[in-house]
Amino acid sequence: MPAALLSVEVLVGALVVLVALVVVGLVLRRRALARGRILTLCGLRRGDATRFRMGLLRLGQDQLEWFPLLGVTLRPADGWARTEVDVETSRALPGPERPDLLPDAVGVACHTARGEFELALLPAHYTALRSWLESAPPGSRANVA
Structure with a gap:
């Protein structure tokens, strides 16, 4: 024994x-x-998907990068140049659409030349994303509707 x-x-x-x-x-x-940049928890939904994939959104100097929440890689799974992202106003997510890890999240529709996607962010992080886009260097266009 x-x-x-x-x-x-x-x-x-x-x-x-x-x-x-x-x-x-x-x-x-x-x-x-x-690495000294803004990193936030967010959900990413593409196309006809019904659920958000949870991940980390990093606001770089001129890139918006998305990393899967669980993983070992330090490379982004997706990324968009600051000048190519068009962001719409936020909308409240209905209960079934809301990610479990972000119960107060708002949905943000985004458009690029490569396609459309939606982010689920906390309201404060949505404000940070809008500020980041609006603070683009001179000569860049503002992509906030």
């Missing part, structure tokens, strides 16, 4: 260490992605 108990203790200890390593990895990835 003591050998079985020792095996269970070792298994539980290994699982605890594994969970701790995953959490530390996620925190380090998030810090590496931010």
Whole structure:
């Protein structure tokens, strides 16, 4: 019986260490992605999709970049130049559309030459996105409706 108990203790200890390593990895990835830039939790929905894919939205100097929430890569899954993104006004998301991780999120329709997509952001983060777009360098067009 003591050998079985020792095996269970070792298994539980290994699982605890594994969970701790995953959490530390996620925190380090998030810090590496931010690198002094604005990074926020958001949902991305393309085309006819009914659900938002959760991820991290980074506002760079001239790029808007989206990273999947869970993953190991430090490269964005999608990105758009500041000058090519047209953002509409926000709209309240109905209950079934609202992402679970962002219960107070608003929907923001975005248009680019490559297609349309929608972001789910907290209202304060939507304001930050609009400010980022409106503060484009001189000579750039403002893409906020």
